[in-house]
Amino acid sequence: MARIPAQAIALLALGSGGLVATIFLGITWAPDVNPSQWRAPAAYRIIFLHVPFAWTSFLAFSMLFWGSLTWYLRRTERSWRLIQSGSDLGLLFGIGVITSGPIWGMAEWGVPWDWADLRLNTFALLTALALFIVMARRSQPDHDSTRDTIAAVGLFGFILVPITALATTLYQKRHPGVVIIESEESGLDPAIRTVMLIGFLSMTLLFIGFAIISDKLYSSEAEIELNLKTLDEVKGGE
Amino acid sequence: MLCLTGPNGSGKSTILETFAGLHAPRSGEVVVPLPGHESIPIRDSKGRRTPVPGLSIALQTDGACLDETVMERLKTASRVAGEPLADETIHAAMEEWTLSHRSEDRLAVLSQGLRKRVSILAAILPAIRSNEPRIILLDEPSEGLDSASRKLLHESIHSLREKGHSIVVATHDESIIEISDRTVEISASMISVSGTNHAIDDPPFTDTPPVTGAISALGSWILALEMRNPVDTVQRIVPAILALFLLRSIGLDAISDGALSSLAFYILAPSLIAILIRPALIDRLKERRSGDWWRAHLGRSIRPFSSIIGSPWVLPIPLTYLSFMLLSTGSSDIHPSAHAWLWLPALSMLDIGAAATAIHMLVSGFERSTAVAASLMMAVLIWPFLLLVDATTEILYEGMYFDIGFDTPLGLIICSSLIAASVWGAAVIIPDE
Numbered sequence: 001m002a003r004i005p006a007q008a009i010a011l012l013a014l015g016s017g018g019l020v021a022t023i024f025l026g027i028t029w030a031p032d033v034n035p036s037q038w039r040a041p042a043a044y045r046i047i048f049l050h051v052p053f054a055w056t057s058f059l060a061f062s063m064l065f066w067g068s069l070t071w072y073l074r075r076t077e078r079s080w081r082l083i084q085s086g087s088d089l090g091l092l093f094g095i096g097v098i099t100s101g102p103i104w105g106m107a108e109w110g111v112p113w114d115w116a117d118l119r120l121n122t123f124a125l126l127t128a129l130a131l132f133i134v135m136a137r138r139s140q141p142d143h144d145s146t147r148d149t150i151a152a153v154g155l156f157g158f159i160l161v162p163i164t165a166l167a168t169t170l171y172q173k174r175h176p177g178v179v180i181i182e183s184e185e186s187g188l189d190p191a192i193r194t195v196m197l198i199g200f201l202s203m204t205l206l207f208i209g210f211a212i213i214s215d216k217l218y219s220s221e222a223e224i225e226l227n228l229k230t231l232d233e234v235k236g237g238e
Numbered sequence: 239m240l241c242l243t244g245p246n247g248s249g250k251s252t253i254l255e256t257f258a259g260l261h262a263p264r265s266g267e268v269v270v271p272l273p274g275h276e277s278i279p280i281r282d283s284k285g286r287r288t289p290v291p292g293l294s295i296a297l298q299t300d301g302a303c304l305d306e307t308v309m310e311r312l313k314t315a316s317r318v319a320g321e322p323l324a325d326e327t328i329h330a331a332m333e334e335w336t337l338s339h340r341s342e343d344r345l346a347v348l349s350q351g352l353r354k355r356v357s358i359l360a361a362i363l364p365a366i367r368s369n370e371p372r373i374i375l376l377d378e379p380s381e382g383l384d385s386a387s388r389k390l391l392h393e394s395i396h397s398l399r400e401k402g403h404s405i406v407v408a409t410h411d412e413s414i415i416e417i418s419d420r421t422v423e424i425s426a427s428m429i430s431v432s433g434t435n436h437a438i439d440d441p442p443f444t445d446t447p448p449v450t451g452a453i454s455a456l457g458s459w460i461l462a463l464e465m466r467n468p469v470d471t472v473q474r475i476v477p478a479i480l481a482l483f484l485l486r487s488i489g490l491d492a493i494s495d496g497a498l499s500s501l502a503f504y505i506l507a508p509s510l511i512a513i514l515i516r517p518a519l520i521d522r523l524k525e526r527r528s529g530d531w532w533r534a535h536l537g538r539s540i541r542p543f544s545s546i547i548g549s550p551w552v553l554p555i556p557l558t559y560l561s562f563m564l565l566s567t568g569s570s571d572i573h574p575s576a577h578a579w580l581w582l583p584a585l586s587m588l589d590i591g592a593a594a595t596a597i598h599m600l601v602s603g604f605e606r607s608t609a610v611a612a613s614l615m616m617a618v619l620i621w622p623f624l625l626l627v628d629a630t631t632e633i634l635y636e637g638m639y640f641d642i643g644f645d646t647p648l649g650l651i652i653c654s655s656l657i658a659a660s661v662w663g664a665a666v667i668i669p670d671e
Contacts, residue, residue, distance in 0.1 A: 115624055125618050132614035139609030145262060149603065152668035153615070 004213055011209030018202025022048050025195045033192075043107035046100050048195050052203035053096035054123065059207055060089035061126055061157060064133070068154030071147060077222055080147055083154055085214035087133040089207065094127030129157050142225075239399055241415050242408040244424035250408035251298055251377050253424070257406060258295050258375055258534040259287055270373075289449065289537035290373060294319055296361035298377040298408075300353050301531030303522045304346035305463050308337055308356050311345065312363055317455035318535045319364030319372070327367060335359050335390060344466075354382045362394055371402045380411040392417065452536050457547045463522055470518035474550050477515065478508040478557055486564050501569060502630035505561040509554040509584060510623055513591035514616055519548035520602045541603075542666040545596035549588060558584035572634050579638035579647075583626045586651045589658035590622050596665035618661055622654035629654070 026048035032041045067082025101120060102112035114120055133150055140146040242250040255261055257268055259281040267282035270290060280290050294315065295301070302311050309328065316323040332338040335355050345353055358379050365372040380388050388411075395417065398405055407414055415421055420433035464470055485504050523529030523544070532540050558580055566572055594616060601612040629650035643649045 115620070118621075121620065121624075125620075128614040128617045132611065135614070136604065136610045139606055141605050143605070144264070146605065149600070149668055152664075153600075156664045156668070 005216060008209045008212035008216070011205045011212070015202045015204075015206030015209055018198055018205060019049075022052075022195060022199040022202055025198065030192050030195045031189055033189075038108065039110070040104075040107035043104055046104045048199045050097060050100040050104060051196065052199040053093050053100060055200060056203045056207040057090055057093035057097055057123070057126070059204070060086050060093055061130070062086075063211070064090055064130070064154045065158050068151040068157075071151040072155070075144070075147075077219075079151075081215055081218045081222075083133070083147075083151060084137065084218045085211055087130045087137065087154070088214055089210055090130035091127060091134055092210070093203075093207070094123060094130055097123050098127055126157060129153065239395065239405045239407070239418045239420075241418035241421045242406065242424060243410065243415055243421055248424040250424055254375050254377050254406060254408045255297075255530070255534075256281065258290055258293060259537060260530055260534055262287075287538050289452075289535060289539075292319075292370065292372040293375065293534065294361040294364055294372060295375040295531065295534045296357045296377060296379060297527050297531060298381070300345065300357050300526040301528055302345055302353075302357065302360075303463060303525045303528045304344060305467050305522070306345050306459075307342050308332065308345065308348070309341045310459075310462060311356055311360050314455050314459050315360035316364050316367075317458075318452045318532075319368075320451050321364040321368050322451070323363070323367055328363070331359060331363055331366065335387070351382050351384060351387070354379075355387055358391060358394075362398060365398055365401070365403045366394070368403075371404065373404045373406070374398060376405065376407045376409075378409055378411075379407060380409065380414060388413070449536065449539060453539065453543050456532060456536065456540070456543060460519060460522075460544065460547050464518070469521075470548075470550070471552065473518065474512040474515045474553055475557075478512040478553070481511050482508045482557075482561055482564060485561075501566060501572075502627045502634055504565050505558060505580075505634075506583065506587070506623065506627055506630060508561050509557045509587045510590070512553045512557055513550050513587060514594050514619070515550075516598050516612070517548050517550075517595050519544060519595070520598055524602070541596065541599050545599055545662065545666060546592050549591040549595050551588060551591075554587035554591065555581050555584040558587070566634075573637035575637045576634045579633050580630070582638070582647070583630045583633070583651060583654075586622075586626055586629075586655050586658075589655045589662070590619050590626075593622075593658045593662040593665065594619060596662045600665045600668055615665075619658065622657040622661075625650045625654035625657070 026045045030045060030048070033044050035041045038044060063082055064086025067079045067084075067086050070076065071079040071083060098120075101123070105114065105120075106112045133153055136146070136150055136153070140150075242253055244250050252261060256263055257280070259268065262281055263283050265283050268280040269277040270280060271277045278288060278291065280288055306314070309325075309332075312328045312332070313323070313325075316328070329338055329341065332341055337352065337355060337359065340348060340352065345356065348356070358376065361374055361376060365374055379391055383391060392413065395405060395407075395414070407418070409415065418433065420431065423430045423432070485507070523532065529540070532544075536543070559577075562577060562580055597615045597619075598612050601607055601610055601615070604610055628645070629647040632645075632647045632650070638647060640646075640648055642652075644653070
């Protein structure tokens with residue numbers, strides 16, 4: 001019987017604990033930002049979740065795209081599992097980004113969504129793409145031709161990811177810049193930066209834990225399917 | 239002549255269709271061997287795909303949209319085969335197959351037996367009139383035919399063999415099996431071959447397939463069907479007009495936040511609605527496997543070409559001007575020459591339309607296409623649309639100017655078209671099977 005790997009459970013426990021600490025420190029320890037520069041100086045705290053969500057969804061989308069690419073090159077079960085896990089996790093963490101973002105946007109900008117913001121929209125599109133892949137995977141017969149199409153849709157996201165990264169600096173309108181990288185220049189409070197880093201680390205641990213479990217789950221599923229097919233043949237031959 | 243036989247479900251039709259490149263083999267490849275020449279690879283397990291040169295196919299189901307007339311079907315088949323025939327020649331063939339009295343009738347009103355006759359005649363007609371040897375694939379050709387038509391079918395097969403054409407038939411019909419040179423019997427556990435290996439004296443074809451003629455035939459086919467039954471136009475225009483009237487009734491003041499871009503957004507919105515609708519072409523290509531018939535002749539080219547030809551070419555410009563007329567009344571800030579240049583962003587909407595059609599076609603290629611949501615992929619088209627909104631805003635309030643930059647009308651329209659073209663490219667490159 002397949003078991004959830006112990007290291008994955010440890011990572012999930014550490015990540016969850018870190019996330020709770022991030023929320024606690026973010027609310028109690030991190031100072032308010034300058035009210036003259038921000039419309040909602042207290043609401044900014046949601047970035048302690050929002051930005052790590054964005055980081056881990058990038059990791060998930062990269063996993064999806066790497067799986068898609070290697071599926072085309074090698075067509076291995078491992079590549080397909082990367083697509084499966086990458087799309088599931090991309091959807092999970094992507095939803096984190098596009099739900100936490102509008103909450104902050106509503107407080108800070110007065111509107112939940114800014115159609116002119118390229119990065120915001122790119123994340124929404126990447127999440128929509130992940131949802132499309134998850135739905136297609138679950139609804140379609142598992143043939144190589146279906147996998148080909150899904151992998152190609154995953155590759156399509158390759159166009160979106162660099163645009164998202166570039167959008168941070170090139171076509172930025174309302175959306176804030178890259179907070180961690182620019183913190184030295186922007187004079188970000190060290191407490192804010194520390195909480196942010198704890199958030200990053202915790203979310204990354206959660207991501208790795210989920211990725212290990214997901215990989216285990218899908219490899220077990222593939223094994224079961226193989227056994228069922230063998231059983232079909234045996235039963236068919238009776 | 240080769241016959242594929244075997245019980246139901248043994249895979250006769252699948253093998254026949256694999257010969258036509260419609261399915262990818264799990265292993266091995268389909269090639270057309272040319273004595274003294276390099277073989278032409280048709281389809282392999284790695285996804286390579288080439289249309290079979292000199293091929294005609296009659297699928298078990300009609301392989302035609304039922305809105306086509308008998309005459310159109312035969313004309314299209316001859317054009318796709320690169321052997322365009324005069325109307326008189328087609329009429330003579332119809333006379334022989336007792337179809338001439340139905341020449342202008344739509345396939346929808348014909349009986350199953352008559353449609354079968356049309357399907358077979360469409361497959362063999364280019365070969366009957368061709369001096370070059372061709373390959374004809376017939377899937378259960380005698381199924382549903384009366385005795386007179388079966389006799390005619392036998393005579394035609396004899397005549398085609400005499401002329402040196404290659405014929406592959408998937409059938410249960412003993413009378414056809416009897417006249418074949420070789421028989422391949424397929425069962426669940428084995429494949430047995432009997433008969434003599436008939437050597438090919440002449441290369442059956444040396445030229446590349448006449449894809450240009452087939453593409454032009456596809457264009458005419460799409461246009462003729464839409465002219466006869468404008469489902470596509472109607473199902474696109476109705477929601478667009480409803481949205482427009484709704485915007486007009488509510489009043490822009492009630493829905494606008496006062497931003498200059500709002501008017502441009504609402505002017506372009508009906509066109510966006512129209513171009514995002516699932517094209518009727520997809521249903522036409524699904525009907526009676528007519529899309530598979532086209533794929534057998536066009537190979538992978540079908541998605542790029544049909545996504546362009548099947549786009550809503552006519553709608554964006556008139557819809558944009560109609561929206562402008564209805565929604566811009568009372569706005570005093572609009573530049574006097576704005577109306578003269580609104581066609582430019584409206585024209586660029588066609589790029590988004592082609593990308594949307596390509597995405598719909600990609601999704602329709604899934605085995606269970608109704609179980610996936612095309613709209614999730616369609617969301618990417620909001621970008622080029624928003625760039626067009628920015629361009630239209632500039633045109634509305636500053637007038638048209640021709641500077642190139644990221645915030646000039648021309649620059650924004652070019653960016654929009656490039657993004658739409660990238661999406662279209664990604665959607666048509668993705669393999670269909």
